[in-house]
Amino acid sequence: MKHDFKSIPDRSSFGSAKWEIAKNASTEFVPLSVADMEFPTAKPIVEDIKKLADEAILGYTNPTQEYYDAVISWMKRRHDFDVKKEWLIQTPGIINALSLLIETVTAPGDGVIVMSPVYYPFDMTIIATGRRSISCPLIDNGGRYEIDYALLEEKTKEHKNTALLFCNPHNPVGRVWTEDELRKTAEICCKNNVFIIDDEIHNDLIMPGYNHTVMANISEEAKECIAVCTAPSKTFNLAGVQCSNIIIPNDEIRAKAAVRNKMNMQMHLNVFAYTICTAAYNKCEDWLDELIGVIAENARCVEAFMAENFPEIKVYPLEGTYLQWLDMRALGMTHVELREMLENANIYLDNGEMFGALGRGFQRINLACAKSTVEKMLERFKKAVEEVKSKEKTYHKHLEIGDIFDEINENKTTLVVFARAPECSLTKKMLESINDKYADFASAGIDVKFIVPSAEANRDYPFEIVADPEAELYKKYNVFEADSAVYAVAGDKMFEEAVGSDSDKIAESGVFAPADENAFRPLQLFAFVGVDKNKKIVYSYYSKTIGDFPDLSEIIDTLKS
Numbered sequence: 001m002k003h004d005f006k007s008i009p010d011r012s013s014f015g016s017a018k019w020e021i022a023k024n025a026s027t028e029f030v031p032l033s034v035a036d037m038e039f040p041t042a043k044p045i046v047e048d049i050k051k052l053a054d055e056a057i058l059g060y061t062n063p064t065q066e067y068y069d070a071v072i073s074w075m076k077r078r079h080d081f082d083v084k085k086e087w088l089i090q091t092p093g094i095i096n097a098l099s100l101l102i103e104t105v106t107a108p109g110d111g112v113i114v115m116s117p118v119y120y121p122f123d124m125t126i127i128a129t130g131r132r133s134i135s136c137p138l139i140d141n142g143g144r145y146e147i148d149y150a151l152l153e154e155k156t157k158e159h160k161n162t163a164l165l166f167c168n169p170h171n172p173v174g175r176v177w178t179e180d181e182l183r184k185t186a187e188i189c190c191k192n193n194v195f196i197i198d199d200e201i202h203n204d205l206i207m208p209g210y211n212h213t214v215m216a217n218i219s220e221e222a223k224e225c226i227a228v229c230t231a232p233s234k235t236f237n238l239a240g241v242q243c244s245n246i247i248i249p250n251d252e253i254r255a256k257a258a259v260r261n262k263m264n265m266q267m268h269l270n271v272f273a274y275t276i277c278t279a280a281y282n283k284c285e286d287w288l289d290e291l292i293g294v295i296a297e298n299a300r301c302v303e304a305f306m307a308e309n310f311p312e313i314k315v316y317p318l319e320g321t322y323l324q325w326l327d328m329r330a331l332g333m334t335h336v337e338l339r340e341m342l343e344n345a346n347i348y349l350d351n352g353e354m355f356g357a358l359g360r361g362f363q364r365i366n367l368a369c370a371k372s373t374v375e376k377m378l379e380r381f382k383k384a385v386e387e388v389k390s391k392e393k394t395y396h397k398h399l400e401i402g403d404i405f406d407e408i409n410e411n412k413t414t415l416v417v418f419a420r421a422p423e424c425s426l427t428k429k430m431l432e433s434i435n436d437k438y439a440d441f442a443s444a445g446i447d448v449k450f451i452v453p454s455a456e457a458n459r460d461y462p463f464e465i466v467a468d469p470e471a472e473l474y475k476k477y478n479v480f481e482a483d484s485a486v487y488a489v490a491g492d493k494m495f496e497e498a499v500g501s502d503s504d505k506i507a508e509s510g511v512f513a514p515a516d517e518n519a520f521r522p523l524q525l526f527a528f529v530g531v532d533k534n535k536k537i538v539y540s541y542y543s544k545t546i547g548d549f550p551d552l553s554e555i556i557d558t559l560k561s
């Protein structure tokens with residue numbers, strides 16, 4: 001092995017974002033979460049950084065011809081994509097580029113399609129720019145994800161859906177889309193005037209046996225309705241340098257994006273970015289080739305371990321990226337219990353729920369680390385699962401129609417509402433809504449029990465309010481918190497009506513940084529369960545967002561019948 005892929009760097013004193021969010025991170029308990037690598041930087045890059053620091057004046061710096069030549073040559077050598085210099089726009093990162101392009105090719109209130117489960121900043125960026133996130137979920141076909149073309153066709157035909165945020169290779173599921181899959185996707189989008197924002201940040205990390213195709217290479221038509229977002233950051237672990245190369249062949253779109261980039265006060269990258277990108281592409285190709293072999297071996301290690309010890313865990317084939325996707329739902333734990341088990345064992349992965357509700361019960365493992373690190377993590381994983389299995393299983397159940405609900409003592413038809421904390425304005429709104437309709441509930445012979453995750457319960461209502469200070473009932477019946485602040489409101493009509501496309505209102509809403517970080521269960525969702533006189537559930541509604549409320553009149557009609 002020519003390069004060092006066996007060392008375990010200690011990043012504890014360098015402000016590593018990944019290490020700082022893992023409470024016991026160390027060279028023994030290396031976090032395998034956030035997508036950056038646990039390898040020393042390639043030496044040619046370090047040498048060129050030193051040379052630049054010694055010789056250059058560190059002022060405002062424009063892209064050099066050497067930088068352009070390096071990017072163009074790399075895209076031709078590695079991806080057979082002929083890129084013209086004038087097609088390139090620079091941004092500090094891919095997320096910056098996604099935001100820039102969304103604002104360029106869509107209008108406030110437009111829908112932007114995403115193929116979930118997907119990298120969580122997709123939804124965050126869409127919401128932050130005042131657009132609507134439109135989910136077109138991937139199909140899990142026997143352990144291999146596929147694109148739902150019929151649904152994509154349906155979504156693109158809606159005239160207010162004007163862009164697709166695409167991911168190739170796909171993060172987190174690890175698919176490298178085939179040429180045929182890309183052609184079908186491009187044809188559907190181009191036909192329906194939906195612009196493709198193509199995130200290819202992992203496009204260099206293709207595992208042996210798979211081939212990557214740049215979607216813009218599919219056809220001349222595709223080239224005109226796409227922006228290809230690339231960077232050396234994931235390939236060579238340069239995320240902190242912040243240099244992304246955005247390729248936009250369409251002259252009109254590129255001109256608009258360039259103007260908007262300047263309007264966002266993005267004039268230059270940092271002085272080191274161009275030199276580092278150039279060094280990576282011109283001098284570190286052999287480093288990348290060796291890295292891919294290391295990642296492929298780590299993936300085989302995980303696959304073999306799970307097949308031998310936990311065959312019920314589904315390990316998805318790693319086609320691209322260094323991020324392996326595992327379905328752990330068969331272990332019988334909720335995603336919350338799974339997360340707690342891993343953290344208690346000093347195992348720091350990316351919890352699947354961060355990629356949306358379709359990721360609950362999944363985990364994403366970062367394999368860009370020494371093989372010994374993976375092996376140690378797997379040993380701790382085995383011990384942790386065996387310990388959980390040796391204990392009496394905690395009861396939990398998603399309440400479904402037909403189940404028996406034993407929490408009700410009276411032989412009355414009852415609506416049970418699992419709410420947020422009493423001081424929450426949404427809880428107050430629901431209390432008042434039920435209070436206003438309580439006469440209708442009573443005349444229909446329906447009792448109401450309102451549960452709050454709090455030690456205190458307001459008693460000034462004609463129906464019972466139950467305090468559940470430890471949220472035990474919420475845990476028992478899988479009334480989860482939202483998976484993130486973004487998913488608490490993504491697709492929420494109340495939120496959209498309240499803030500619309502006003503970025504100031506979005507910022508003030510506290511979605512991305514709640515004002516009270518110590519609030520009890522700040523992302524708690526609602527649930528509504530109707531129980532008949534025999535304690536049988538006849539109605540069940542788990543809210544998908546914090547403002548996702550069912551119609552109370554419809555509930556009354558259902559329970560009355």
